Amino acid sequence: MKKARLFVYAAMFAMAPLGMAHAQNTAEAPRWGADRGRNESVAERPRPDYEPAGVRLGAFMARPSVGVEVGYNDNLYYQPNNQTDDMTYTTRTRVDFGSDWSRHSIQMAVGLDDYRFRDNDSEHHTDLTVDGSARLDILRSSYILVGGRQARLAEARGAPDSPTAAAKPVRYEVREAFVAGVHEFNRIRASLRLDRQGFNYKDAPLAGGGVAEQDDRDFVQTILTARAEYALSPDTALLVQVTGNEREYELAPPRTAFNRDSTGLSYxxxxxxxxxxxxxxxxxxxxxxxxYEDKRLDSPSGFAFDGRIEYFPSPLATVTLSARRRVEETITGTASSYVATTLDARVDYELRRNVILTGGVSKGDRAFEGLDRDDDLWMADAGARILLNRRVELGAAWRFEKLDPSGAIPAPGYDVNRFVVSAALRL
Amino acid sequence: MTRWSARPSGLLALAFTAFLAFSGHSSAVAQTPTSDPRPEVTTPAPTAAPAQTPSATPATPQSTRDDGYVLGVNDRVRVLVFGEASLSGEFLVDSTGRLAMPFIGEIPAAGLTRRALEEAIEKKLAQEEILLDPRVSVDLLNFRPYYILGEVTRPGEYPFTSGLNVFNAVATAGGFTTLANQTRVMIKRQGETTETEYSLLSPVTVEPGDTIRIIKGAFYILGEVSRPGEYPFSEGLTVQNAVATAGGFTYRANQRQVFIKHRNETQERKVRMNASLPVQPGDTIRITERFF
Incomplete structure (x- = not known):
């Protein structure tokens, strides 16, 4: 394993709404760049009458919740033919802790999701996530944020690198840590953020016997994002963002076919x-x-975009359009990576103050670099949340995914429909 | 105790005659009805008609020798028995409506005019053979108080003064509260068992013993407004004003229609919102959610 190299994308203003807004860390993040506190989307609107009261623990508030979901999946293994359907039973337990201070803050959450299937015991798994962050307020509009996350998860059967012959879902661990600083002065808002993420995939037993090695997927990623915004007016700001990354794989030749270490940059x-x-x-x-360091691997480059627009036709509806293009890692064949392009349209509608309807469609494209493969991924979903009171929430959702492969070495396509009804008890 | 003779002596008769001749006291003689020597008791002004029957003619006490004023509990009177100082004095109509007088005991007074009370005392004195030909005069010293409660600053019991109307009474009680209905008032007259509603668009006369209740003039607004609650009513208030007073509509408010329940109604009614939709005191306004 190579030693980590120091990134010197320094001397730049910094930070991360674009790109890093999608970082896996769920802890408190700097406010979205376009959010000036004037509008509330349906999803983020506070609903004091339906928010759990929480349990006070000294200067902290704990908000525990337990949810159960009953679902149906008509293509459990994401297969093009001979699909296997099954009923799913999921229990979600989560406890959020948060400080109740006027300055600074500490947030922490622990989540345990247990998945059970009626007929396919092999798919049983339990996900555990622990994350937290702390904000140190320095000045009125300057602060430092540190945080991290550790999770033990199961990879979705339809993931590009998931072995189709695996007898069980591939388990993997994610470790993340970040530190960020934000400072505002005059018309400028500058931020700098450093992320470090590690992914450790566990070997998966194969259906016919044997084990599918997954260690060659393990890598560590370091991301440095610098960002500056210049306010043209109270409404509008220009921004520039530079992001550099370094990806280091756990294994290198001769244990693997390629040295997949790489560095990336986006402007x-x-x-x-x-x-x-x-x-x-x-x-x-x-x-x-x-x-990529291995010259046999293609190094992608090209147009990049990232954006999100929220349109408010009325206070009861929020239409969100988002688009993004980025480079994702894969170890599929001779591919170095794939360029993932995602276009997403979503509508959130507040039918009643405690009844929220959602629906969305998404079009994704995975263009593999160094491999004649292109995946078109279509998704659609619809759902409803019903907040009965402060403690009880009901939900129902449908989600459709369709993979439409193309190229000389296409992936197996699939259609998946999932239906879920849920109930959650919150304190 | 001295037992009075059934027939007054000649000396007593002479003294009584001299008293009548020389006395300048206005309450001297009952035998000269055309020049009643008794003091004029201030007569309450005509009472405004109840709000429900604005055209009805109010009962007006007559300002004659017997002015029609009906005595009641807590009235203070002075009884003069001519020539008999020991039978005269100041007396309070007690809670049972009686006067407690020397020698003749309790005399029912509540519900009687002064003239009727004079006759009752004279009759009693004669029956008891205390005086042969008693002459009695009753003066009203103090009216019984009135009572005011409800939406005034200092509710309580206040002494009645002549010419008093509801506005004077409210002023005496510290004025209206912010939630007072300044257009209507409920009054229970003495001897009545129920309240009567009067309009305050013109002054309403207060009578001794009245119980004045200043009702709330608030309106109530609930539902999809920023600050639901009870707010003071003011003349000319519209639903739009009311909503503005309550902080405006919430983002979920249905601004096209409103539900209003008037004070004496049991059912609310749906009304299409317009700029001049009036609010009445006691109205309950409900703003509903919209779906789209």
Whole structure:
């Protein structure tokens, strides 16, 4: 394993709404660039009458919740033919802790999700996630944020690198840590964020016997994001964001066929705005590249974009359009990576104060670098949340996924429908 | 105790005659009805008609020798028995409506006019053979108080003064509270068992012993407004004003229609919102959620 190299994407203003907004860390993150506190989307609107009261523990509040889900999956193994359907039973237990201070804050959460299947015991698994963050307020608009997450998860059967012959879902661990700083002065808001993420995939037993080695997928990623926004007006700001990354794989030749270590860089220039009560959003375009040390692997480069626009046709509806292009890792064949492009449209509708309807469609594209394979991924979903009171929440959802492969070495396509009804008890 | 003779002596008769001749006291003689020497008791002004029957003619006490004022509990009177100082004095109509007088005991007074009370005392004195030909005069010294409660600053019991109307009474009681209905008042007259509602668009006369209740003039607003609650009513208030007073609509408010329940109604009614939709005191306004 190579020693970590120091990134010197320094001397840049910094930070991360674009790109890093999608980082896996669920702890408190800096406010979205376009959010100037003028608008509330349906999803983020506080509903004091239906929010759990929590349990006070000194200067902290604990908010535990337990949920059960009963679902149906018509294609459990994401197969093009001979699909296997099954009923799913999921128990979700989560406890959130948060400080109740006027300055600084500490947030922490522990989640345990247990998945059970009626007929396919091999798919049983339990996910555990622990995450937390702490914010140190320095000045009124300057602060430092540190946080981390550790999770033990199961990979979805339809994931690009998931072995189709695996008898069980591939288990993997994620470790993340980050530190970020934000400072505002005059018309400038500058931020700098450093992330380090490690992925450790566990070997998966194969259905016909044997084990599918997954260690060659393990890697550590370090990301440094610098960002600066210049406010043209109270409504609108120009932004520039530079992100550099270094990806180091646990294994290298001769244990693996390729040295998949790489460094990447992306430049984005854009604008964010919050216009009245009609629209807010952030759009940026630029360039991205990922250079692999092994010259046999293709190094992708090209157009980059990242953006999200929220349109508020009325206070009861939020229409969100988002788009993103980025480089993702894969170990499939001779592919170095794939460029993932995602376009997403979503509507959240507040039918009643305690009844929220959601629906969305998404189109994704995975263009594999160094492999003649292209995946078109379509997704659609619809659901409803019903907040009965502060303690009880009901839900129902449907989700459809369709993989439409193309190329000389296509992946097996699939259609999956999942239905879930849920109930959660919150304190 | 001295037992009075059934027939007054000649000396007593002479003294009584001289008293009548020389006395300048206005309450001297009952035998000269055309020049009643008794003091004029201030007569309450005509009472405004109840709000429910604005055209009805109010009962007006007559300002004659017998002015029609009906005595009641807590009235203070002075009884003069001519020539008999020991039978005269100041007396309070007690809670049973009686006067406690020397020698003749309790005399029912509540419900009687002064003239009727004079006759009752004279009759009693004669029956008891205390005086042969008693002459009695009754003066009203103090009216019984009135009572005021409800939406005034200092509710309580206050002494009646002549010419008093509801506005004077409210002023005496510290004025209206912010939630007071300043257009209507409930009054229970003495001797009545139920309240009567009067309009305050013109002054309403207060009578001794009245119980004045200033009702709330608030309106109530609930549902999809920022600050639901009870708010003071003011003349000319519209539903739009009321919503503004309550902090405006919430983002979920149905701004096209409103449900209103008037004070004396049991059912609310759906009304299409418009700029001049009036609010009445006691109205309950409900703003509903919208779906789209």
């Amino acid at each position: 984005l220039v854009g604008v964010n705005t919050d216009i009245g009560n009609l629209l807010r959003g952030e759009v940026a375009v630029g360039f991205l590249k990922q250079d």
